[in-house]
Amino acid sequence: MKNQDVLRGSCLCRSVGFSLSGGITAVRYCHCSHCRKFAGTSPAAWGMAETANLTVTASNSEIGKFNSGRGIRCFCLNCGSPLWFESIEYPQMIAIPLGVLDSDKLPAPKLHIWTQSKANWCCINDDLPQHPTYPEE
Ligand SMILES: [Zn+2]
Numbered sequence: 001m002k003n004q005d006v007l008r009g010s011c012l013c014r015s016v017g018f019s020l021s022g023g024i025t026a027v028r029y030c031h032c033s034h035c036r037k038f039a040g041t042s043p044a045a046w047g048m049a050e051t052a053n054l055t056v057t058a059s060n061s062e063i064g065k066f067n068s069g070r071g072i073r074c075f076c077l078n079c080g081s082p083l084w085f086e087s088i089e090y091p092q093m094i095a096i097p098l099g100v101l102d103s104d105k106l107p108a109p110k111l112h113i114w115t116q117s118k119a120n121w122c123c124i125n126d127d128l129p130q131h132p133t134y135p136e137e
């Protein structure tokens with residue numbers, strides 16, 4: 001594995017740190033109401049990774065877990081930052097909010113999903129494809 005393929009992530013207070021080998025794929029903006037609450041804004045930018053590639057490197061704070069229905073939203077119990085999303089349906093995959101990754105070389109989102117739930121104050125100002133719900137892949 002090339003060193004550049006390892007991404008690092010951390011919460012706002014840096015109590016929780018993690019590394020992610022293999023990079024992220026399927027980078028997208030999600031406009032769903034759950035992500036809006038979890039992120040505190042909308043859309044939320046996410047990338048997918050294999051669960052097996054995630055290693056928690058620092059956990060000086062406990063990691064909170066909330067089941068929002070489709071999956072487990074994990075966050076730092078000290079500062080409240082989102083950390084990652086564990087899918088119930090596809091446990092081999094994990095979703096990472098781009099904002100917690102400490103890299104300036106992340107791939108840009110290529111798609112908007114759940115646009116049927118888009119907040120009225122959110123404007124989409126790009127030409128990326130839009131999907132009203134979740135695209136079959
Ligand atoms: Zn924290």
Ligand SMILES: [Zn+2]
Binds near residue numbers: 032035036
């Ligand atoms: Zn969402």
